[in-house]
Amino acid sequence: MTDIYTVITDFNLVPLIPEIFMALFAMGLLIVGVSQGNRSTSVICWASVAGLAITALLIMGLDWQHKIILNGMFVFDEFAGFMKLLVLLGLMASLALSVRYLAQEGIERFEYPVLVVMSGVGMMMMLSANNMLTLYVGLELQSLALYVLAAFHRNAVRSAEAGLKYFVLGALSSGMLLFGISLLYGFTGSIDFGAIGASLLAADSISFGPIFALVFIVAGLAFKISAVPFHMWTPDxxxxxxxxxxxxxxxxxxxxxxxxxxRLLFEPFAAMADQWGQIIYFLSLASMLVGAFGGIAQLSIKRLIAYSSIGNMGYALIGIVAGTPQGAGAVIVYLLIYMIMTAGVFAVILSMRRNGAAVEWIGDLAGLSKSNPVMAYAMAILLFSMAGIPPMAGFFGKILVFQAAVAEGYYVLSVLGVVSSVVAAYYYLRVIKVMFFDEAADPFDGRTPFARRAVLLISTAFVLAFILKPSLIVESAQSAALSLFFG
Amino acid sequence: MTVQAVAFFLFAGILTLSALMVITARNPVHSVLFLILAFFNAAGLFVLLGAEFIAMILVIVYVGAVAVLFLFVVMMLDISFSDLRKGAMQYVPVGFLIGLVLLSELALLYGAWVSVPEISNNLAAPVSAFAGKTNTESLGLLIYTHYLLAFQCAGLILFVAMVGAIVLTHRVRPGVRKQSVAEQQRRRPEDVLEIKKMTPGAGL
Known part of the structure; x- marks a missing residue:
C-alpha cells in the first residue's frame, strides 16, 4: 500500500488520451488565433467542433472496461464514456450555434472556442474523477472557463453582471464543497473514492461527521446543477x-x-443511501415545483428557459432518488433528451433578432407561424416535447424517471412530479399560443444561418423519431448506468 | 508550559488580533499591513506543526506577492473605503446569526465526532512512506507521482485563468505608437530620404 505514494503503480495514459488531445488542441487553436487575429474566429469555432468530434471518436475507440489509473485518481468506465459523449455532443451543438451569433453581436474573439473547449476538458475530468482532488480541479477548470464566458460581452453591463454573479456564487459553492470534503477527510482519513466508500461501508453506524460532509458536498454540487434552493443565480x-x-x-x-x-452518490457514498436519499428527494421536489411555478410569470424567453432547466433538473434528480441502476439509466436518458431539446430551442432563440439586435421577450415570437412556419412548427414540436406530451421524446424521458421512482415506492414524489409537469406545460403552451394565434409582430431579420437550421432540424427529428426505436438509447444508457453499480 | 505552547499561544493570539484589525482598521493601508502580520503568524503556526514548506510558501506567495499586490491596489485606486463600508452595519445581525448557526453546527459536530475504524490505516499509509524525509522532498515526490494528474490539471486551470484575464481586460487601442523592430529594419534610406542638389544662393 505504501508504495503508491512514491511511484505510479498503474501508469497508463490511454484512458486519458481524449482529455490530453482536447487540451493540446485548445492550445493549438489559441496559437492559431493569436497569429491570425479575431477574423479567424469562425474558422477556429468550426475547427473546435471538428476537434470535439475527433475527441468523441477517440472515446469510442477506447476500451470501455472499468479501469482506474494513475494511483486511483482517474476512472474510465462505460458510464464515464457515455456521459463524455453527451458532453461533447452538447459542446459541439452550442459551438455550432455560436458562430454567427458572435459575429452579429460584434464579440467575435478567438478565445471563445478555446474557452469552450477548455471547459469541456474540465467536464471530462469531472466525469472521470475518482478522487476528491481530481473532482475539484476538474470542477474548477470547467467553472473558471464558464465564468469568463458569462462575462464575454464585456461592454454590456448585463453580461458583466452575469459573469460576476456566477463567479461569486460559484466561489461560494466551491467553498461549501471544499468544507464538505475536508470534513469527510477528517472522518475517513482519505480523499480517494474507493477508500472513502470502503471506510463508510465498514463503519457500524453513520455518525454526524459524514452526514455534515455529505450535506455540504451535495449543496456545493447543487449550485452547479441549479437545484432549488441553490438556483437563485440561474435566471439572472x-x-x-x-x-x-x-x-x-x-x-x-x-x-x-x-x-x-x-458517481459520487452511487460509489463513495453508497453506504449512506438513506441519508442522501432524503436530501436529493427534497432538492428534486423543490426544483420541480419552483421550476413549474416560477416560470409562469416570466416574460423573457431566456428566463423562461432558466426556470425550465431548474424544473428539468428536478425531474432528472427523481431518477437518483430511486437509487437503482434503472433510475440512473433513466437519468442519463433524461439528460440526453433534455440536452437535444434545449439545443433545438436555442437555435430558435438565437434567431430572434430585429433590426440587428437580439430580442428576448416571448411576445416577440408573435406571428412566427406566418413569417417562418418551418421554424414555428419545429419550435412547437420541441416545446410539446419539453412539456412531456406524447409521442415526443420528452414524454419518454419523464416516464422513465417516474417508472424508476414508482418501482422503488416513491409515489408521492412521482405524483407531485406529474402535477408540476402539468403546471409547467402551461408556459410551454403559452409560447406556442403566442407563435400561432397572436397578432403578428414584424418578422425576424434575414435568413437563418445553416448551422442553426441544422441543429433545429436534427433536434426536431430526434424528438419525433425517438418513439420509433427508444430501446436503442435506453439500453445503452442502462448498461452505462450498470457500470456505476457493479464496476 | 513548554516553549512550544508559549509559541503557539503567542502566534495564535497575534494572528487572531491582527485578523480582527484587518476588518476593523479605518485606514485600508493599515488593514493590508495587519493582513501581512496575520500571514507571518500563520506561517509561524505552520512551522510549529512541522510543515516548514507551507510556512515558507505562505510568506513568499501571500506576503511577497498577494499582500503587496493588495497594497498597490489600495494605494493606486482612488476608492473611498468609508463609502463602501456605509450601510454594512445593517447586515451585522444577519451575519452574526449565520456565524452563530455555523458555530453551533461545528460545536455539535465536534461533540459527536467519531472517525471510522479504518482511519488509522488510511492516514498511516502515506506517512510511513515519507518517514525521515523533509517536507519539500516528500511534496516533490508526491506531486510528480501520486498527484501527477491533479498537478497537470492545476496547470490547465492557470492557463484558463490567464486566457480569461486577457479576454476580459485586453483592449486594442487604435493610434498607439509602438516600436516595431522589423519595420525599423526594413526601412531603407531611399524610401524616406530625398536628396536634393542645392546651388548656393538659389534656394529650393
Missing amino acids: VYQGAPESVTALFAIVPKVAAMGLLM
Missing part, C-alpha cells in the same frame, strides 16, 4: 450572459455536474 445569469453562452450553460455543464453527482 441566463438572461445576462450572451445568448450563445446561455445556450452552452443550459445544454452542457449540468450534464457533467449531474454525472459527477451520480
